Amino acid sequence: MVSSSGSPRVDAESDFMRARRHQVLSALAARLRNDTEDTVQSMSFDEVVDALGRRSEHYVGHKVIPLDAIVGSVDKARDFDRRFRPTSTVNRQRWERLARASRTGEVIPPIDVYQIGEYYFVRDGHHRVSVARSLGVELIEARVTAIETFLSPVGIDARASLELKFWRRLMLQRVPFTGEARASVAVDRPSDYGRIAEAVEAWATRTMHAEHAYMDPETMAARWYAEEFQPVVQMIEEAGVRGDDERPAEAYLRVAEERYRLIREHEWNAEVIKAVAGKGRKKR
Structure with a gap:
C-alpha cells in the first residue's frame, strides 16, 4: 500500500x-x-x-x-x-x-x-x-x-525477437506459405529467412523454365514445400546429417548450399547426400 x-x-x-x-x-x-x-x-x-x-x-x-x-x-x-x-x-x-x-x-x-x-x-x-x-x-x-x-503478435518481448519477426514477415510476403508449410519453414537466424526466399524463388525460376509455364507465388510456395523441401529434409534425416538441435529448414539450407558448392548441381539423390555427409555433420 x-x-x-x-x-x-x-x-x-x-x-x-x-x-x-x-x-x-x-x-x-x-x-x-x-x-x-x-x-x-x-x-x-x-x-x-x-x-x-x-x-x-x-x-x-x-x-x-x-x-x-x-x-x-x-x-x-x-x-x-x-x-x-x-x-x-x-x-x-x-x-x-x-x-x-x-x-x-x-x-x-x-x-x-x-x-x-x-x-x-x-x-x-x-x-x-x-x-x-x-x-x-x-x-x-x-x-x-x-x-x-500480418504475423501473430507473440514472442515479441525482446528486440532480437522483433528482428526475427521482421525477416520472417518479409519472407512470407515473398513466399506465402500456409498451413503446415508456414509452421515448418522456421529458422533461428534472421538472415536465413532471406536465404530461404532466394532458394524458393530460384527453384521456381528453374521449374517454370523447364515446364514453360508461369507459377504464381501461392503455387510456388506450395510446390516448393511439397516437391523440394519435404523430400530433401526426409533424405537428410535418413542419412543422419542433420545437426544437433538444427531446425529442418536450417538443415535444408546448409545441405543445399554445400551440395551446390561441391558439385554445382541442383539435383538431389543418394550420391549427393553421401557427398555432403562426407563433409561432416554440423554441430550447434
Missing part, C-alpha cells in the same frame, strides 16, 4: 522520487547482468508494427485494461521504462501534478492506446499510466484501437 503523509504535494514528490529511484536501479541491474535492457526498456510501437506488418485497425471503444499489459509507447519509448517509470526528471512537475490529482480523488480522463494482441501501447496518457503504476493501481480506463498484424 502507498503511504500518505497527509500532504498531497509532499506525497506526490515522494512518489516521483521513488519511481525514479526504482527506474535507475533497474537499469543499473540490467547493465550489471550484461543485459540489453529489453526487460526494462519500454517497447516502441513503430518497431513492433514494422516487424509484424500492419494489416488494418479498428476502434474497439472504452475498456478497462490491466496496467501490466501496457508495455510500450507510440512516441515516448525513451521517456519511460517497461514499467512506465520516468527515465528523467524532464517532466517532473507534470508528473507530480497528476500524482496530487490522483491522491486527492480528482477524475482522471481515460488514456488512448493501441492494442496488438495482448499488448497495449500508449498514444496519449503516458504520465497517467506512470502515476497509476507508481500508486499501485492495477486497472485503468482506456480508449482502445486494435491493430491487426
